[in-house]
Amino acid sequence: MRVLRTVGKQLSKIHIVGAANGNAGHQAGCEEAAGVMRNSPILKASPLQIEWGQTVKPRPTGTSLAALPGVIEFSRRLAKATEVAVRQQRRLLVIGGDHSCAIGTWSGVASALRANGPLGLIWVDAHLDSHTPDSSDTGNIHGMPVAHLLGYGNTMLRHVGDPNAKILPQHLAFVGIRSFEPAEQELVESIGVRVFYMDEVRSRGINDVMQEALDIASSDTAGFGMSIDIDGFRIEDAPAVGTPVEGGIDACQFMEAVKRLDLSRLIATEIVEFLPQLDQNSKSERLVVDLIETIHARFQTVSTTQVAENQMLTG
Numbered sequence: 001m002r003v004l005r006t007v008g009k010q011l012s013k014i015h016i017v018g019a020a021n022g023n024a025g026h027q028a029g030c031e032e033a034a035g036v037m038r039n040s041p042i043l044k045a046s047p048l049q050i051e052w053g054q055t056v057k058p059r060p061t062g063t064s065l066a067a068l069p070g071v072i073e074f075s076r077r078l079a080k081a082t083e084v085a086v087r088q089q090r091r092l093l094v095i096g097g098d099h100s101c102a103i104g105t106w107s108g109v110a111s112a113l114r115a116n117g118p119l120g121l122i123w124v125d126a127h128l129d130s131h132t133p134d135s136s137d138t139g140n141i142h143g144m145p146v147a148h149l150l151g152y153g154n155t156m157l158r159h160v161g162d163p164n165a166k167i168l169p170q171h172l173a174f175v176g177i178r179s180f181e182p183a184e185q186e187l188v189e190s191i192g193v194r195v196f197y198m199d200e201v202r203s204r205g206i207n208d209v210m211q212e213a214l215d216i217a218s219s220d221t222a223g224f225g226m227s228i229d230i231d232g233f234r235i236e237d238a239p240a241v242g243t244p245v246e247g248g249i250d251a252c253q254f255m256e257a258v259k260r261l262d263l264s265r266l267i268a269t270e271i272v273e274f275l276p277q278l279d280q281n282s283k284s285e286r287l288v289v290d291l292i293e294t295i296h297a298r299f300q301t302v303s304t305t306q307v308a309e310n311q312m313l314t315g
C-alpha cells in the first residue's frame, strides 16, 4: 500500500531536468533557458506540482562541428539523467537547450524502456533536424539530432547510452515541418518516417494530425515521448527562437488538440530552443508554461479552471 502511494506521487509530480546547452545552435543563448524557467515567476505561479532535478551543463568545445566533442560528452550525461528519471517512474520533462539535447534526452529514455519495448516519438518542429555531420551545410548539431536517434551519423553520438538505434522509423512522426534541406528529407523519407508537413497541418487541421501522430508513436511501442521545438509555432506565438520560420502551427490550436489526446502512455516531454535574450514581454516564457500546463494538468488534481485562472492572472 505504501509503495503504491509513493509510486503514485512520483507519477503525478513533474520532474524537470534542465539541459543547459546552447553552442550547437545557430545563435548562442538557449543554454540560459533552463535557468530562466527555473526562476520563472509565471511557472512559480502555476498550480502544478513540480520538482526540479539536476540541470546538466555542457563543457562547450566550440561552435558548428567543433562543438561535437562537447555535445557527445554532454549527451552522455543528459542520457544518464533521463534514464534514471524514467527508471524511477518520474513524470519527466526536459527543458532545453538547443535541440541537440534531444540526443541525450531520448537516448536515455530509450535505454530505460528498452526491456519493455521500443520508444515512440512525436517531433513538433519547423525543421527536420535530420542531417548527419556529412550532409549539413551549417555544421550546427541542433540540425542533426533525429538522424542520430535513428542510427545515422557520428558513431559516438549514435551510441550514447547504448549502441542501439533509439527510435525506429515507423514509431516517429514529425509535425509542423516547413524548413529543410534535400539531403535530410531524402534520409527520413527513404526509410519511411511519417512527416506531417505544415501544408498538411493546414489542410487537415492540427487535431487530426496530432491524433494520427499519436497513433504512430503509440502503436507497438512501450510508450512515447514528445519533443517540442517552440520554433514549430507561429513566430507571433514563440518569437524568442534562433531559427524562426514563417507559417507555423497556431499554438492555441495545438494546445487545444493536445488536451484531447490520450496521453496515458506519455513517458517524457522535451521543450527546446527557447532563447530568453530575445523574449520581449516574456511571451515565449509564457508559452513554455502554457505547454507544460496543457500536457500535465491532467496528471495532477489541478483542474483546467485553476490553470485557466493562473493563465489569466499572469497573462
Ligand SMILES: NC(=[NH2+])NCCC[C@H](N)C(=O)O
Binding pocket: 098, 099, 100, 127, 129, 131, 136, 137, 138, 139, 140, 142, 143, 144, 179, 180, 181, 229, 231, 243, 273
Ligand atoms: N533545431 C533547429 N532549430 N534546427 C535548425 C536547423 C536549420 C538547418 N537545417 C541546419 O541544419 O542548420
